[in-house]
Amino acid sequence: MELIFIRHGQGEHTLDMPNSLYLKSPSLTIKGINQAKLLNEKFTLTDKDIIFISPIKRTIETALIWTKNIDCRKIVSPFVSPRIFPTRKDGKTLPCDEIIDLEIIKRDYPELELDTYASSNLWSSGINTMCDSEYNKIAREFIASLKLLKRNKIYVVSHDGTITAYRQFISGYSLSRKDFLDETGWFEIRC
Numbered sequence: 001m002e003l004i005f006i007r008h009g010q011g012e013h014t015l016d017m018p019n020s021l022y023l024k025s026p027s028l029t030i031k032g033i034n035q036a037k038l039l040n041e042k043f044t045l046t047d048k049d050i051i052f053i054s055p056i057k058r059t060i061e062t063a064l065i066w067t068k069n070i071d072c073r074k075i076v077s078p079f080v081s082p083r084i085f086p087t088r089k090d091g092k093t094l095p096c097d098e099i100i101d102l103e104i105i106k107r108d109y110p111e112l113e114l115d116t117y118a119s120s121n122l123w124s125s126g127i128n129t130m131c132d133s134e135y136n137k138i139a140r141e142f143i144a145s146l147k148l149l150k151r152n153k154i155y156v157v158s159h160d161g162t163i164t165a166y167r168q169f170i171s172g173y174s175l176s177r178k179d180f181l182d183e184t185g186w187f188e189i190r191c
Contacts, residue, residue, distance in 0.1 A: 036065035077115035085161035
């Protein structure tokens with residue numbers, strides 16, 4: 001199975017760092033919206049494709065812009081929510097990375113599916129500050145659930161830390177922040 005990880009477009013939380021990291025539920029900027037539109041040129045989707053999306057506004061916006069007028073499966077999942085990379089014992093979830101409440105997702109994005117494999121605990125806390133051993137269990141569980149879909153290719157719209165953590169988990173190679181993708185950058189990996 002081929003996993004194609006795509007980082008979200010530019011978000012408002014990156015415009016005035018570090019202060020802007022304290023924005024709650026930041027949207028895409030105009031540049032981020034344009035970046036998301038350009039994904040159509042790189043990845044041609046069909047109604048057979050499946051996209052997993054982090055339950056954060058900027059990732060949902062990126063996916064919805066990219067998939068406009070394409071009736072593919074779009075699944076919001078806390079398995080691909082923000083993750084601090086590398087992990088820190090004292091790591092705290094910043095307001096820009098807080099998971100959107102399930103009821104808000106259902107109300108504001110009724111066209112999106114919710115990941116039924118994810119526990120309610122994962123929906124409330126996500127993977128952001130999880131220790132590596134716990135994250136590895138979650139990553140293994142997520143990859144196993146993807147394989148049950150029996151697809152050759154699955155897309156994931158997520159965050160730089162999350163993508164790098166999954167890349168490291170799947171490949172077994174040690175990665176660093178230098179391996180982070182740029183906005184709407186992508187990485188393809190087999191698992």
